[in-house]
Amino acid sequence: xxxxxxxxxxxxxxxxxxxxxxxxxxxxxxxxxxxxxxxxxxxxxxxxxxxxxxxxxxxxxxxxxxxxxxxxxxxxxxxxxxxxxxxxxxxxxxxxxxxxxxxxxxxxxxxxxxxxxxxxxxxxxxxxxxxxxxxxxxxxxxxxxxxxxxxxxxxxxxxxxxxxxxxxxxxxxxxxxxxxxxxxxxxxxxxxxxxxxxxxxxxxxxxxxx
Amino acid sequence: xxxxxxxxxxxxxxxxxxxxxxxxxxxxxxxxxxxxxxxxxxxxxxxxxxxxxxxxxxxxxxxxxxxxxxxxxxxxxxxxxxxxxxxxxxxxxxxxxxxxxxxxxxxxxxxxxxxxxxxxxxxxxxxxxxxxxxxxxxxxxxxxxxxxxxxxxxxxxxxxxxxxxxxxxxxxxxxxxxxxxxxxxxxxxxxxxxxxxxxxxxxxxxxxxxxxxxxxxxxxxxxx
Numbered sequence: 001x002x003x004x005x006x007x008x009x010x011x012x013x014x015x016x017x018x019x020x021x022x023x024x025x026x027x028x029x030x031x032x033x034x035x036x037x038x039x040x041x042x043x044x045x046x047x048x049x050x051x052x053x054x055x056x057x058x059x060x061x062x063x064x065x066x067x068x069x070x071x072x073x074x075x076x077x078x079x080x081x082x083x084x085x086x087x088x089x090x091x092x093x094x095x096x097x098x099x100x101x102x103x104x105x106x107x108x109x110x111x112x113x114x115x116x117x118x119x120x121x122x123x124x125x126x127x128x129x130x131x132x133x134x135x136x137x138x139x140x141x142x143x144x145x146x147x148x149x150x151x152x153x154x155x156x157x158x159x160x161x162x163x164x165x166x167x168x169x170x171x172x173x174x175x176x177x178x179x180x181x182x183x184x185x186x187x188x189x190x191x192x193x194x195x196x197x198x199x200x201x202x203x204x205x206x207x208x209x210x
Numbered sequence: 211x212x213x214x215x216x217x218x219x220x221x222x223x224x225x226x227x228x229x230x231x232x233x234x235x236x237x238x239x240x241x242x243x244x245x246x247x248x249x250x251x252x253x254x255x256x257x258x259x260x261x262x263x264x265x266x267x268x269x270x271x272x273x274x275x276x277x278x279x280x281x282x283x284x285x286x287x288x289x290x291x292x293x294x295x296x297x298x299x300x301x302x303x304x305x306x307x308x309x310x311x312x313x314x315x316x317x318x319x320x321x322x323x324x325x326x327x328x329x330x331x332x333x334x335x336x337x338x339x340x341x342x343x344x345x346x347x348x349x350x351x352x353x354x355x356x357x358x359x360x361x362x363x364x365x366x367x368x369x370x371x372x373x374x375x376x377x378x379x380x381x382x383x384x385x386x387x388x389x390x391x392x393x394x395x396x397x398x399x400x401x402x403x404x405x406x407x408x409x410x411x412x413x414x415x416x417x418x419x420x421x422x423x424x425x426x427x428x429x430x431x432x433x434x
Contacts, residue, residue, distance in 0.1 A: 052434070055294075055298060056297075056298075057294065057297070057433050057434055058434050076300070078298060078299070078300050079300035081298065082298070083294070083295075083298055085291060085294065086291075087289075087290055087291025087294065088290065088291060089290065089291035089292050089294060089295040090290065090291075090292070091223075091227060091286070091287075091290060091292060092290070093226075093227050093230040093231060094223070094226065094227065094230075098223070098226065101219070102219055102220075102223050103295065104211065105211050105215055105216045105219030105220075106211075106216055106219075106295065106296065106299035106300075106301065106306075107211070107299060107300060108211065108300075109211070
C-alpha cells in the first residue's frame with residue numbers, strides 16, 4: 001500500500017454560535033497522518049456543528065481551517081475528505097452496487113474495489129438488492145463501504161456506530177484501525193466507547209469549550 | 211474519475227431513479243393532457259375560439275406541468291443526504307447540478323414534447339404551426355427546467371416551499387411564454403417567426419450557461 005504523503009488539518013481559534021448561543025469558542029487543534037480525533041460532549045454541545053464546519057457545509061463564526069498550511073478553498077482538501085453523517089447519502093431506489101458506483105464516479109478510486117468493499121462490510125450477498133430492502137444497520141454499513149472504495153485520507157464520521165450491531169462495531173473499528181495504520185486520519189463523534197488499541201486517540205470535550 | 215464520467219453518471223443515476231419511480235414521470239404528462247382538455251370543456255367547443263387560444267393553452271399548461279415537477283429535482287437528494295455527498299465531491303457542483311437538470315428535462319420536458327402535437331391537433335391548431343410548436347418546445351422546455359432549478363435550490367431548505375417556488379419561478383417564465391406562444395400563433399397565421407425563434411435560442415443558451423451557477427450556489431447555501 002502506498003504511503004499517503006504528509007497531510008495535516010489545522011483548526012485555529014474556531015467559534016460557532018447558533019441562535020445567540022455560543023457552542024464553542026477558541027477551539028484549536030491539529031490532526032496529522034495516523035491520528036484519530038474523538039469529539040465528546042453532551043447532546044447539543046456542537047459536535048455535529050463542528051463536523052459540518054470541517055466539511056465546509058457550515059461557515060464558522062470565527063477562526064480558520066487550514067489543510068497542509070493552505071486555506072481549505074485553495075487546497076485539494078475536498079478531494080481528500082469523506083463524510084458519513086446522520087443522513088446515509090444513499091438512494092433507496094437504487095441497488096447497493098448502483099449506489100457505490102455513483103460514489104465512485106464522484107471521487108477517485110481507492111484501495112478496494114466495490115466487490116471487495118462489500119465483502120469487507122459483509123454486504124456481499126446484497127449487491128443487487130434495492131437499498132430500501134436493507135435494514136438501518138445495513139444501510140449504515142453501505143455508507144461506510146463508500147469510505148473504502150474511494151481514496152480519501154481524512155474520514156469525518158458523525159456517530160458511525162448508530163444502529164450497528166456488536167459484530168459490526170468490531171468490524172468498523174478494525175477498518176478504522178487499518179485506515180490509521182496506512183496513514184489516514186479520522187475525526188469522529190461517538191457515544192460508544194472507542195476500542196482502538198495501538199492508536200493514540202486525541203479527545204476534545206466540547207461541553208467545556210466555551 | 212473524470213468530470214465527464216461524473217456528469218454522465220449523475221444523468222444515468224437520475225434516469226434509473228425516474229424509471230424506478232415511474233409515476234413521477236407520468237404525473238406531469240397526465241397533468242399537461244388534463245389541463246389542456248379542460249379548456250374546451252370550460253370555454254365551449256367553438257373551433258375558431260379554440261384555434262385562437264390553442265398556443266396559449268398549450269404553453270401555459272406546459273409551463274405549469276414543468277413547474278409541478280420541479281420539486282423532484284433536488285428534494286429526495288436533499289432529504290437523504292445525496293446532495294451533501296455531491297457537494298463534497300471534488301468535481302464542481304455546477305457541473306453536477308447541470309447534469310441533474312439535463313436528466314430532469316429528459317424525464318419531464320421530453321414527454322411533453324411527444325404529446326404536444328397530439329394536443330395541438332385536438333385543439334385544432336393549424337397544421338403549418340405544428341413545426342413551430344415543436345421547435346419552441348425543444349428550445350424552451352429546457353429553459354423551464356434550467357430557470358426552475360434556481361428556484362428549487364433556493365427553496366429546498368423550506369419544508370413547504372411549493373408556493374414560494376411558484377412565486378419565484380413563474381415571473382421568470384414570462385419571457386419564454388410570450389415569445390413561444392407568440393411564435394406558434396404567428397406561424398398559425400402563416401407569418402414569419404424567425405425573430406421569436408432567435409430570441410428563444412438566445413434565452414436557451416443564456417440560461418444554459420447562467421442558470422447552473424446560481425443554482426449550485428443556492429444549494430451550497432441551503433445545506434448548513
